[in-house]
Amino acid sequence: MRLTPQEIDAIKTAANEAFGTGTVVRLFGSRVHDHLRGGDIDLLVEVDDAIIAARSEGLFLDRLFDRIEEQRVDIVYTGRDREATPIVAIALRDGIIL
Numbered sequence: 001m002r003l004t005p006q007e008i009d010a011i012k013t014a015a016n017e018a019f020g021t022g023t024v025v026r027l028f029g030s031r032v033h034d035h036l037r038g039g040d041i042d043l044l045v046e047v048d049d050a051i052i053a054a055r056s057e058g059l060f061l062d063r064l065f066d067r068i069e070e071q072r073v074d075i076v077y078t079g080r081d082r083e084a085t086p087i088v089a090i091a092l093r094d095g096i097i098l
Contacts, residue, residue: 013063014067028090040075041071048081
């Protein structure tokens, strides 16, 4: 996984502050693979209500970039009671829980 311990801690802390405790965040995409280079940070955020969580994205990014250098972050939201879309299914299958 190509995230530093500081980046992992920053993501988890910002997610809990923005979306609430109990939020599960998975890293997926190119940053999961140590042999690849570059790439943005792809996150799957699992919450009780994905629509409400999407409204808190700005707060999450503000809190995150207070802790780490600003960079490209792509976020996919899913509600725990929702059927997985194709991208969510891939993130659930291949992603790493932070």
